[in-house]
Amino acid sequence: MSLILKTSGSRCNLNCVYCFEKFKEVSDKAISPELLRKSISLISNISSLTFHGGEPLIIGLKKFDDLLAVVADFYQKQIEYIRIQTNGTLLNNDWINLLFHKYSNLNIEIAISLDGYRELNSLRTDFRKKESFDAVINAFKLLDKNGIKAGLLSVISKYALGNEKKYIKFLSSISNMSFVKINPLFNIHNEELSSDSLTPTEYALFISKCMQLYIKTGLYKKVAIEPILSILQKLNNKKSLYCNYSFQKCFQHLCLYPNGDISPCDCLSIDSFKIFNINEINEENFNLKKILSDNINFGAGNELVKLITACDNCDIKDFCCSGCLSQRFYFRNNRKLLDDFCEAKHLLKNSFKKFKNDRL
Numbered sequence: 001m002s003l004i005l006k007t008s009g010s011r012c013n014l015n016c017v018y019c020f021e022k023f024k025e026v027s028d029k030a031i032s033p034e035l036l037r038k039s040i041s042l043i044s045n046i047s048s049l050t051f052h053g054g055e056p057l058i059i060g061l062k063k064f065d066d067l068l069a070v071v072a073d074f075y076q077k078q079i080e081y082i083r084i085q086t087n088g089t090l091l092n093n094d095w096i097n098l099l100f101h102k103y104s105n106l107n108i109e110i111a112i113s114l115d116g117y118r119e120l121n122s123l124r125t126d127f128r129k130k131e132s133f134d135a136v137i138n139a140f141k142l143l144d145k146n147g148i149k150a151g152l153l154s155v156i157s158k159y160a161l162g163n164e165k166k167y168i169k170f171l172s173s174i175s176n177m178s179f180v181k182i183n184p185l186f187n188i189h190n191e192e193l194s195s196d197s198l199t200p201t202e203y204a205l206f207i208s209k210c211m212q213l214y215i216k217t218g219l220y221k222k223v224a225i226e227p228i229l230s231i232l233q234k235l236n237n238k239k240s241l242y243c244n245y246s247f248q249k250c251f252q253h254l255c256l257y258p259n260g261d262i263s264p265c266d267c268l269s270i271d272s273f274k275i276f277n278i279n280e281i282n283e284e285n286f287n288l289k290k291i292l293s294d295n296i297n298f299g300a301g302n303e304l305v306k307l308i309t310a311c312d313n314c315d316i317k318d319f320c321c322s323g324c325l326s327q328r329f330y331f332r333n334n335r336k337l338l339d340d341f342c343e344a345k346h347l348l349k350n351s352f353k354k355f356k357n358d359r360l
Ligand code: SF4
Pocket: 010, 012, 013, 014, 015, 016, 018, 019, 020, 021, 022, 053, 054, 055, 087, 113, 124
């Protein structure tokens, strides 16, 4: 079970054009140390705990220190890995000292959101519409100066299409990446994709071209890129650890909000998918397994089960593993998009397979 902390609710110092966090009506207060302690004690077996946001660093050094002090009590007993997902713009020497010196024993892994070179990153701006690119690059450099590697998370919009070569070249220029994850921008307004979004097939074509460049340029020797890694694993009959390509899905990633609400993966809205509230729990009778199975069988979670069941007769179910359930859930009232989602998965499988066969 992984635990995602909505550390600052949806509060953030940036105002990215595509951000869906700002539409969540959740408390903007920081998660309190007491709530965190109770949550970790109750959930108990946590493979990874991620400080997420909004922007987690926005709560400030003192409050973050207090939360890390709680986490330190459970590290390696009830928590395996500790991670931070940040936009990177607030990172400075004080943060480096806190995260990587004072708490060096926690082996914190950091990942930074960056959509690519300057133009591709232009949807990530602050409230005055000032771009964040330079601040994010400086964060990578500051980490590098301190000998720290960082993951890189890109959201790919339609502006990336046709620019795969430039994107891969840009990735190759960052020396201290520990991994890359390329997510699609699939924002839905009035049941249609937003004007900045790409279609599932466009995303599949982008990934397929990136994969070819990734292999040809030798970038694969330096860093793993999802979903390329998972697709190659599945084609080689290996298991993927990435939820999009495995059946370890949304209920394996619980989210904690500052008011104590718990939901599955935060790609799913808290309004529709809230499971329970930690503050309302009687600790003596707490049975997480039962709460989750009740939600999956009789509650909102059943909507997600239906999405998996809908794949029963699909010829590539073992490869696709039903994809990202939030994407399919938000496409549910648009038949064309749902069909395109599945066609894109076929395209990914076939294009990767062809590339592999052509090289043998
Ligand atoms: S950095 Fe993340 S939370 Fe902040 S506005 Fe951008 S997408 Fe939203």
